[in-house]
Amino acid sequence: MTSDDTIEIEDLQKRLASKFEMKDLGNLTYFLRVEVTRYKHDLFLSQMKHVMDLLEDTGMFDCKPNETPIVENHKLEVYVDHVPTNKERYHRLVERLNYLSLTRPDIAYAVSVSSQFIHSPSEDHMVTVMRILSYLKSAHRRSLLFKINEHLDPKSYTGTYYAITNRRYILGYFTFIGGNLVMWHSKKQNVVSRSSVESEYREIVQGVCEILWLRWLLAEIGFRSNAATKLHCDSQSTFEIANNPV
Known part of the structure; x- marks a missing residue:
């Protein structure tokens, strides 16, 4: 970690402390059965002990x-x-x-x-x-990797899977911030969609809600992004509906 990184972290801590009651407990290594490992600029989160x-x-x-x-x-x-x-x-x-x-x-x-x-x-x-x-x-050793990148722009991917047994689609999305995976979701729809386009559109709406919440959270702690957030979907028909204001 360079001196510039240290100054940036200290500045972030001061900004967070001005908005929330905080106490510095030092470097995090283990919390609620989640193991935290640092290697140079990389951060690994794993639950290997929980798995074992x-x-x-x-x-x-x-x-x-x-x-x-x-x-x-x-x-x-x-x-x-x-x-x-x-x-x-x-x-x-x-x-x-x-x-x-x-x-x-x-x-x-x-x-x-x-x-x-x-x-x-x-x-x-x-x-x-x-x-x-x-x-x-x-696969007990697998973990989440967080790397320091030059941006904190959110990016989201959405998709659906058709469940043959009950005709309800499985909705799923995952979201990255600064190239690091931070949120993911997989859930069966509460209703039966009439088409795959309808289910994909529902998932896009859910993905947009998550992106708006993340952008608000980042702005709240001082990381406001002026760039548009990208949301990826593999359904062309769904994009045509989403882009049609009528």
């Missing part, structure tokens, strides 16, 4: 690792003749996986799917949770 504890508590420490957290084109649903599983254990595992997704966007979709069946989990749903754990066995 989770694998040990569930007896999956010596399991065969999987390369993906969920089966491709799965058809998970609540069926009348399903074989029930231990509801309390399922609920506890999903909660711990939800917390792990704070630093693991790679399991966000799989955990989102598992969370939909907390009210009535079956053996098939438990198998899905176990697959997430076996995936973590093969």
Whole structure:
């Protein structure tokens, strides 16, 4: 870290202290089961200890690792003749996986799917949770990387996935600030969209709301950006609707 970086950090601390009650606790290394590692100008956030504890508590420490957290084109649903599983254990595992997704966007979709069946989990749903754990066995060292870049401009990507079993789209987006991933989201729509364009448009609206909130937050702490924020979507029809004021 150079002297200019130190001055800039001190200036930021003074600006934040003028708006919020703050106390400098020194360099952060571990907080709420999140490990913070610094290497030169890079910052790594990981929950490797949380992963290892989770694998040990569930007896999956010596399991065969999987390369993906969920089966491709799965058809998970609540069926009348399903074989029930231990509801309390399922609920506890999903909660711990939800917390792990704070630093693991790679399991966000799989955990989102598992969370939909907390009210009535079956053996098939438990198998899905176990697959997430076996995936973590093969990828327990992964972490979020934050690098110092020359800008703090937000950028967002949106997309949808059609769920065949219930005709509801899975909406997802992830947002970068200064080239660093800071927010991600994966959730099933509450309503059934009549077309993929409608669902994509809903996701764009959600992405815009998040971008506006982030721009407001950055401006509040002294990082106002005059440049337009880019939002990426892979649907040309959705862009034509969004750009049409009529």
